[in-house]
Amino acid sequence: MAPSTPTADADSAIRTLTWHGTGLHLIDQTALPGRLVTLDASDVDTLVDAIGRLAVRGAPALGASGAYGVAIAMLQAAREGWDADRLDTEIRRIRDARPTAVNLAGGVDRVLPFVPQGVAAVIAEADAVVREDVAANRAIGAHGADWILARVERRPLRVLTHCNTGSLATAGWGTALGIIRELHARGVLEAVYADETRPLLQGSRLTAWELDQEGIPHFVQPDGAAASTILRGLVDVAVIGADRIAKNGDTANKIGSVGVALACADAGIPFVVAAPRTTFDDATPDGGAIAIEERPEAEVLEWGGIRVAPAGSRAFNPAFDVTPARLIDAIVSEDGVVEPGH
Numbered sequence: 001m002a003p004s005t006p007t008a009d010a011d012s013a014i015r016t017l018t019w020h021g022t023g024l025h026l027i028d029q030t031a032l033p034g035r036l037v038t039l040d041a042s043d044v045d046t047l048v049d050a051i052g053r054l055a056v057r058g059a060p061a062l063g064a065s066g067a068y069g070v071a072i073a074m075l076q077a078a079r080e081g082w083d084a085d086r087l088d089t090e091i092r093r094i095r096d097a098r099p100t101a102v103n104l105a106g107g108v109d110r111v112l113p114f115v116p117q118g119v120a121a122v123i124a125e126a127d128a129v130v131r132e133d134v135a136a137n138r139a140i141g142a143h144g145a146d147w148i149l150a151r152v153e154r155r156p157l158r159v160l161t162h163c164n165t166g167s168l169a170t171a172g173w174g175t176a177l178g179i180i181r182e183l184h185a186r187g188v189l190e191a192v193y194a195d196e197t198r199p200l201l202q203g204s205r206l207t208a209w210e211l212d213q214e215g216i217p218h219f220v221q222p223d224g225a226a227a228s229t230i231l232r233g234l235v236d237v238a239v240i241g242a243d244r245i246a247k248n249g250d251t252a253n254k255i256g257s258v259g260v261a262l263a264c265a266d267a268g269i270p271f272v273v274a275a276p277r278t279t280f281d282d283a284t285p286d287g288g289a290i291a292i293e294e295r296p297e298a299e300v301l302e303w304g305g306i307r308v309a310p311a312g313s314r315a316f317n318p319a320f321d322v323t324p325a326r327l328i329d330a331i332v333s334e335d336g337v338v339e340p341g342h
């Protein structure tokens with residue numbers, strides 16, 4: 001009955017989400033790298049829970065999840081006899097499951113006009129979201145590699161990245177990690193410094209896993225090492241992703257990104273943001289207007305489920321920070337490169 005998700009890029013073996021006819025198969029990113037587990041999100045509660053605990057994560061992957069999520073809600077509405085108000089409420093729960101990545105709301109909003117045409121039309125539009133994201137990532141990889149190779153003389157290159165921006169975080173291939181993969185394919189990459197990305201370790205668990213799968217040389221380093229690695233001259237360029245890029249170029253990304261940008265500015269090396277157009281939010285004027293998700297204190301106060309901080313300690317756990325446009329040398333999208341800091 002439902003059109004199936006198109007085959008993603010042949011080069012991108014990892015498919016973080018796949019439509020299976022009545023719901024999504026999602027790679028459970030909380031289980032990686034130890035176990036490659038697929039979970040079935042065929043109802044709204046399961047999808048919202050998967051988004052909230054980061055089983056599916058990364059701005060473009062959230063966008064595709066939001067788009068398919070509307071179809072999941074419609075199918076559940078038909079199964080369980082929901083009225084229109086209940087369907088609206090459940091779609092809004094998906095849209096609001098995380099606040100910072102504009103792609104999630106964008107994915108939901110993109111398919112909403114197709115709801116009156118029925119679930120097949122919604123799924124077809126969600127399939128288009130996936131196709132377009134993979135194509136955008138491939139273009140980002142080429143534009144970003146071209147820009148870096150024109151700006152940075154040293155060969156081979158040493159690249160620092162933060163969080164996870166690869167196939168797991170997108171519909172396939174990757175944004176910042178797509179640029180890294182492109183540099184590797186062009187034979188100009190020496191190694192990647194992958195920040196471990198506290199507190200949920202998207203760098204050491206997910207980016208390192210993807211780099212390992214690709215045979216790309218890499219070092220996982222503590223987030224606290226990043227500024228020092230940059231100032232010691234061990235890095236030629238930093239490339240990160242984005243969750244929302246405001247109209248003035250201020251960019252929200254995983255907590256720790258702005259520290260990398262400050263170190264790059266001091267060291268005089270480029271700080272590059274890579275993101276598809278779906279992550280640009282012209283309705284948000286600047287970084288101060290971006291909602292920053294605050295996550296549960298236990299993610300900081302506990303380690304592997306065991307309390308490590310004193311019982312009386314509280315945690316401050318913002319999931320994202322905002323890098324001002326003036327610290328960003330290049331923003332790479334499928335449309336090309338803009339240089340906000342210049």
Ligand SMILES: CSC[C@@H](O)[C@@H](O)C(=O)COP(=O)(O)O
Binds near residue numbers: 060165170175254
């Ligand atoms: C291509 S993914 C870009 C961003 O979404 C990524 O860098 C990031 O910050 C993800 O945060 P997460 O909390 O893991 O969803």
